[in-house]
Amino acid sequence: MTQSESAVKQPKHAALGLTDEQVIEMYKLMLTGRRYDERCLLLQRAGKIKFHVSGIGQEAAQVGAAFALDREQDYFLPYYRDYAFVLSVGMTLRELMLSLFSKAADPNSGGRQMPGHFGSKRLRIVTGSSPVTTQVPHAVGIALAAKMKKKEFVSFVTFGDGSSNQGDFHEGANMAGVHKLPVIFMCENNQYAISVPLHKQVGGRIADRALGYGFPGVAVDGNDPLEVYRVVKEARERAIRGEGPTLVEAVMYRLSPHSTSDEDTAYRTKEEIEMHRGKDGLPKFRQYLIDCGVLDEERDALLQQEVKAAVDEATTYGDKAAFPEPEDILYHVYDGDDAGRGGR
Numbered sequence: 436m437t438q439s440e441s442a443v444k445q446p447k448h449a450a451l452g453l454t455d456e457q458v459i460e461m462y463k464l465m466l467t468g469r470r471y472d473e474r475c476l477l478l479q480r481a482g483k484i485k486f487h488v489s490g491i492g493q494e495a496a497q498v499g500a501a502f503a504l505d506r507e508q509d510y511f512l513p514y515y516r517d518y519a520f521v522l523s524v525g526m527t528l529r530e531l532m533l534s535l536f537s538k539a540a541d542p543n544s545g546g547r548q549m550p551g552h553f554g555s556k557r558l559r560i561v562t563g564s565s566p567v568t569t570q571v572p573h574a575v576g577i578a579l580a581a582k583m584k585k586k587e588f589v590s591f592v593t594f595g596d597g598s599s600n601q602g603d604f605h606e607g608a609n610m611a612g613v614h615k616l617p618v619i620f621m622c623e624n625n626q627y628a629i630s631v632p633l634h635k636q637v638g639g640r641i642a643d644r645a646l647g648y649g650f651p652g653v654a655v656d657g658n659d660p661l662e663v664y665r666v667v668k669e670a671r672e673r674a675i676r677g678e679g680p681t682l683v684e685a686v687m688y689r690l691s692p693h694s695t696s697d698e699d700t701a702y703r704t705k706e707e708i709e710m711h712r713g714k715d716g717l718p719k720f721r722q723y724l725i726d727c728g729v730l731d732e733e734r735d736a737l738l739q740q741e742v743k744a745a746v747d748e749a750t751t752y753g754d755k756a757a758f759p760e761p762e763d764i765l766y767h768v769y770d771g772d773d774a775g776r777g778g779r
Contacts, residue, residue, distance in 0.1 A: 446727045447661050451668075453502070455729045461502060461523075461660055462724055463738055465494040465717050468519025470746050471528060472691070475535060475550070479695045483754065484535055488551050490516030492690035493623055495716025496655075497593075498523050499663030500621055500685075504591055504671060510559045510577045512570040512592040515551030516623065516689075520593070525558045528745055532753025539759040545767060546759045568594055568603035571620065575607040578618035578680070589617040589674045591667075597628025599641050608682070612648035615679030619670045620645075622682070623657065625689035630702040645682035657685030658716035690715065 448458045468490070475487040490497075493516055501523030504511075513520050518531065530542050534553075537546040543554045543562070554562030561577070563570050574592035581588050598604060599622050611618050622641050626633050645652030651673075655666045663685055670681035688711035692699040699708075724730035 446729075447723075448727075451661060451665055453661075453664070455727075457502065458661075458724060458729060459734075459738075461498050462720055462730070463742065464498045464501075464523045465519055465660065465720065466738065467522055467528070467742050467745065468494040468497065469717055470742050471518055471522070471531060471749075474746050474750060476691070476695065478535070478750070484537075484550070486549060486695055487535070488515045488549075488694045489691035490518055490689070492688050492711070492715060493517075493625060493657070494519035495660040495720060496621070496623060496657035496663045496685035496687055499660030500591070500593075500667045500683075502660075503664045503667035505588065508559075508588040509671075510561060510574070510588065510590045512561045512563065512574045512577075512590060513553055514563065514567070514570065514593045514595065514598070514623070515549075516595075516625075517553070517593055518551075521553050521555075521558075521560060524560065526553070526555060526560070528749035529752050530555075532749045533756055536753040536756065537758070538753060538756040539763065540756055545763065547767075568598040568601035570594065571598075571603045571607035572610075574618050574620075575611045575616060578611065578616035578674075579614060581617050582614065587675055589619055589671055591619045591621065593621045593623055595628065596622060596624040596626070596633055596641060597631065597636060598622070599624075599644065600628075600636060605644075608645065608648045608680070611680040612645075612650050615650075615677065617674035617677075618680045619667060619674065620680060620682045621667070622684045624684050624686050626687075627689055627693065627703075629693045629697070630699075632702075640684065642682060642684035645680075650680045650682070652682040652684065654684040654686060657687030658714050658719060660716060660720055687716070688714065 472489050472491050478484045479487045497517055497520035501520050506524050511524055533541040534543045535550045539546055543552060552563050553560050561573060570592050574590040577590040624641055628636050640654055642652035642654040653666050655662050666683055670683060673681060690712060
């Protein structure tokens with residue numbers, strides 16, 4: 436076999452510098468995010484939890500991006516559908532379940548925030564809030580700190596296509612462009628801002644908006660974790676070299692309703708959803724791994740069992756954990772008011 440023939444036969448992940456075990460781990464995290472999300476929907480319908488915002492169909496881009504970042508140094512500002520992303524940067528299923536059940540030991544907020552409002556000082560996940568897009572200016576501020584302190588880390592922030600229309604995005608992008616800050620903006624374009632389809636909210640490509648602020652914008656297939664990995668890795672390398680921000684538009688589709696309070700058949704057809712289900716990144720990546728000889732049916736079955744067992748265990752753990760005490764509402768409001776409370 437010649438060198439050129441060898442290069443042709445080299446799997447895509449290997450050409451990107453990813454090992455077989457790394458792509459298996461990527462698949463496992465995508466699968467874990469999906470199974471967690473599906474469990475949340477069942478728990479809400481069973482009356483065990485009050486609310487869930489689903490991200491089914493968005494796991495591929497989240498995991499691909501996470502693997503392209505420095506998970507020991509970078510700062511992360513995820514939005515509320517990013518379950519697979521936060522799992523990929525080190526959050527555990529137990530921690531997610533504690534938040535889901537609003538339990539006292541919830542490391543995100545001590546049971547105060549809605550599920551999906553992630554925060555972890557240990558993992559450098561910056562706390563989010565309910566108003567959409569507010570995380571974008573925060574990410575820009577962190578990137579400014581990195582530049583001022585001459586530190587080699589980037590901030591990575593995600594948001595939906597609807598959020599790209601908010602003033603917070605445009606103000607953050609403008610400042611990042613002016614000062615060439617090490618921040619990566621990733622729009623998870625799932626085609627809907629709640630019930631408003633993309634063609635009724637955006638006149639052009641979201642990626643092209645970066646040009647107005649003086650930095651590159653890249654549209655990528657959000658169903659392909661390897662393509663997202665490649666694009667985000669290049670964006671990080673640019674940022675570390677001092678070349679400034681990048682806007683990544685990961686184009687995907689939200690297969691589930693906007694939230695458990697949403698009746699999505701009021702604004703889209705079952706036929707539309709099924710058409711996009713055929714492009715779902717999770718089964719496509721599974722097939723890619725099988726085609727490469729990295730995964731087989733037996734190993735996949737074991738992974739499926741392992742993930743289900745982990746989700747089952749975390750669900751039981753979160754369900755049985757203690758709720759906050761009523762007086763806990765008075766703590767963590769002002770600095771120093773949690774003396775003796777463990778300082779969650």
